[in-house]
Amino acid sequence: MTVEDSRYEAVSSRDARFDGVFFFAVATTGIYCRPSCPAITPKRGNVSFYATAAAAQAAGFRACRRCRPDAVPGSADWNARADVVGRAMRLIGDGVVDREGVAGLATRLGYSARQVQRQLNAEVGAGPIALARAQRGHTARVLLQTTSMQAADIAFASGFASVRQFNETIREIYAATPTQLRAARPARDARSGPVGGAAGVPLRLAYRGAYAAGQVFDFLAARAVRGVEEVVGTPGTRTYRRTLRLPHGSGIAEVSERTGGGRRSGGQWLDCRLHLGDLRDLTTATQRVRRLFDLDADPYAVAERLGADPELAPLVARVPGLRSPGTPDPDEFAVRALLGEGAAPRPPSGADALVTRYGTPLAAPDGALTHLFPRPADLLAADVPGLDGLCRALTDGALRLDPGTDRDATERALAALPGVGATTASFIRMRGLGDPDVLPGGAAGEDAWRPWRSYAAHYRWWAQA
Numbered sequence: 335m336t337v338e339d340s341r342y343e344a345v346s347s348r349d350a351r352f353d354g355v356f357f358f359a360v361a362t363t364g365i366y367c368r369p370s371c372p373a374i375t376p377k378r379g380n381v382s383f384y385a386t387a388a389a390a391q392a393a394g395f396r397a398c399r400r401c402r403p404d405a406v407p408g409s410a411d412w413n414a415r416a417d418v419v420g421r422a423m424r425l426i427g428d429g430v431v432d433r434e435g436v437a438g439l440a441t442r443l444g445y446s447a448r449q450v451q452r453q454l455n456a457e458v459g460a461g462p463i464a465l466a467r468a469q470r471g472h473t474a475r476v477l478l479q480t481t482s483m484q485a486a487d488i489a490f491a492s493g494f495a496s497v498r499q500f501n502e503t504i505r506e507i508y509a510a511t512p513t514q515l516r517a518a519r520p521a522r523d524a525r526s527g528p529v530g531g532a533a534g535v536p537l538r539l540a541y542r543g544a545y546a547a548g549q550v551f552d553f554l555a556a557r558a559v560r561g562v563e564e565v566v567g568t569p570g571t572r573t574y575r576r577t578l579r580l581p582h583g584s585g586i587a588e589v590s591e592r593t594g595g596g597r598r599s600g601g602q603w604l605d606c607r608l609h610l611g612d613l614r615d616l617t618t619a620t621q622r623v624r625r626l627f628d629l630d631a632d633p634y635a636v637a638e639r640l641g642a643d644p645e646l647a648p649l650v651a652r653v654p655g656l657r658s659p660g661t662p663d664p665d666e667f668a669v670r671a672l673l674g675e676g677a678a679p680r681p682p683s684g685a686d687a688l689v690t691r692y693g694t695p696l697a698a699p700d701g702a703l704t705h706l707f708p709r710p711a712d713l714l715a716a717d718v719p720g721l722d723g724l725c726r727a728l729t730d731g732a733l734r735l736d737p738g739t740d741r742d743a744t745e746r747a748l749a750a751l752p753g754v755g756a757t758t759a760s761f762i763r764m765r766g767l768g769d770p771d772v773l774p775g776g777a778a779g780e781d782a783w784r785p786w787r788s789y790a791a792h793y794r795w796w797a798q799a
Contacts, residue, residue: 341383344369351634354406357384359395366390371401388468389459396509404472407540410632414770419457424737429618431466432493442738471507473617479519480536485512491613538603543633544655551591556679560686564702579706583611587623622662636786649793658788664735664766666707671761677795720753741767764788
């Protein structure tokens with residue numbers, strides 16, 4: 335059986351496990367869908383497959399209005415892969431192409447723009463501009479269907495260079511004008527109020543498979559830094575809130591512990607609300623919250639590998655869908671890791687004190703949220719053993735922590751800094767760089783758990799808590 339035959343079987347069975355892993359397009363209708371689309375399964379001869387939504391769009395297909403293929407979780411491959419394509423996909427997701435162009439993306443990767451273009455086209459069927467365009471289109475649809483903003487304001491908030499470009503892209507991707515797309519929004523979105531005030535932008539952050547929300551919220555609550563993070567409510571209905579330092583301003587993210595959806599509704603999600611000082615940060619903020627909650631993971635692959643291990647099998651069965659939380663700000667997490675944040679919860683007094691003294695105060699406190707976490711440059715004057723070397727390297731650019739960094743080289747550079755060390759560097763690689771295959775401290779069982787050692791570590795920590 336060929337790969338395409340296997341994919342067609344997944345489409346025929348409406349298998350949500352593959353949502354975001356690939357997309358299929360139908361020649362007779364001109365639309366592309368997620369594998370779990372509830373529409374009648376098309377004939378095999380009319381179906382073609384694509385690695386990304388951008389590739390399907392570049393081939394002339396428009397997004398299905400029924401299954402919303404642009405709203406699926408991202409492929410876990412882009413988090414796991416350490417090659418230039420995986421690094422590029424993570425950077426594009428963070429909005430680097432919109433902010434710095436293809437040249438900026440290439441510079442961060444250490445390749446020429448032509449090499450990056452060629453490798454992305456070969457691997458995912460679309461270049462960086464097409465991938466960024468598809469992402470802008472998705473952001474625009476979210477704003478059209480969840481806010482009452484004017485279309486012209488949405489165009490620029492989504493990253494389009496002009497209203498004309500915005501209108502043309504929406505028509506190409508969705509076969510509708512912005513006005514028609516707004517009128518077709520689901521009833522659940524019609525109640526959304528104006529953006530920019532107390533309402534914020536409501537989002538559904540999709541994930542695949544099981545999601546151990548209780549354990550994730552426990553993990554974040556135990557490590558929350560006062561003034562920057564808080565978890566409110568009772569278990570099962572908690573809300574995690576935190577401040578965000580973003581490229582164009584600041585923001586606050588609120589994520590609900592209660593999970594939504596199910597097989598009948600066509601997906602699963604966490605409810606999120608983003609309050610942003612500048613709506614151009616919407617795409618970046620969304621992707622960073624997704625990394626924090628590890629929403630692009632593949633729990634099926636994790637369970638298959640770790641569930642075959644005698645030590646971990648009972649834990650995997652007890653807590654399906656345990657995730658490996660990341661961070662919305664790798665520089666912040668590097669500082670927190672150096673202060674002692676690791677496997678076990680620790681009193682966050684060190685980080686709390688730094689926030690109070692060196693953090694950037696919000697224009698107006700929001701509940702318990704009062705500050706943005708201090709930047710490395712702000713901490714150069716802090717008298718904390720070992721902190722100066724890390725902050726100076728981050729400030730000078732000698733060390734860069736971002737979604738597209740070379741993880742091996744970065745871990746070596748971190749471990750060489752005074753006061754950091756190998757174990758702290760591995761924690762930064764796990765959470766700060768979002769690597770799913772890290773086992774801090776070099777515990778036994780490494781080979782058996784690859785490429786999901788980060789999840790194995792979290793199962794071990796959960797069992798010991």
